[in-house]
Amino acid sequence: MTRIVCAQLAPQVGRLAENHRQIVRTISENTTADILVLPELATSGYVFESPAEARECAIPSDDPMIAEWAAAIDGDSVVVCGYAERGPDGALYNSAVLFDATGVLARYRKTHLWDREKLFFTPGSQPPPVTTTRFGRIAVMVCYDLEFPEYTRRAALEGADVIAVPTNWPEVPRPAGERPPEVVIAQAAARVNRVAIACCDRSGLERGQRWTEGTAIVDHNGWVAAVAGEDGLACWETELSAGRDKNISTRNHLFGDRRTDLYGPPH
Secondary structure: OEEEEEEOOOOOOOOHHHHHHHHHHHHHHOOOOOEEEOOOOOOOOOOOOOHHHHHHHOEOOOOHHHHHHHHOOOOOOEEEEEEEEEOOOOOEEEEEEEEEOOEEEEEEEOOOOOHHHHHOOOOOOOOOOEEEEOOEEEEEOOHHHHHOHHHHHHHHHOOOOEEEEEOOOEOOOOOOOOOOHHHHHHHHHHHHHOOEEEEEOOOOEEOOEEEOOOOEEEOOOOOEEEEOOOOOEEEEEEOHHHHHOOEEEOOEEOOOOOOHHHOOOOO
16 A cells, blocks of 8 residues: 655745755655645745746755755655755746655656746746656646646556645635535546556745645545645555556546547547
């Protein structure tokens, strides 16, 4: 069994050192997690006032802070964390890193930028990585990426057992009793691909922006298996390989039934 934990944090915009300490502390405290997912832009906060402020909060992909995160792992955990990256070309990226105690296993730059992110970040140019780890095959994407079915399908076709999604979900109105729309999207993506999805949201109030605090882990059948409690943690134990069987009836296979000859652009 694999234990997945999403730790919902409240990074503070511009407070890089404090956010870094919070990440280290969270990793060191969650020693029972096999896969630990932290929020989007956990190093920097989200509501930047200017490109200059965003740049001050960004770190390079080889920053010593990331090595400190890896060093905080006590055991075999694999961690996914979002951060503001300053690229070697000077561009800023909304990025995520997958690592264990040995160091970085994969990096990803968010491809689909949401709203004001376009004022500060450059979109990534590579698809989400699918990385083989000791617990299974982990795909990484960031927040709004999840809303593009082409991406979740691609990750599933490449063999992902779980999609780890650091997020910052701004609070939006929804009918009483309904789940956040982003969670509904995750449920649909999980069900049509038979792949687990772990979405780690953030919490707190930042420059007037409230967050959904909608952290959720969805199983490979599309059902919500865990949500964040008062401690900010969503935890779920599963056999990740269970989603590898894409047969959904005696005559139906999720991938075998596709009609790719009909899925091109409209004429």
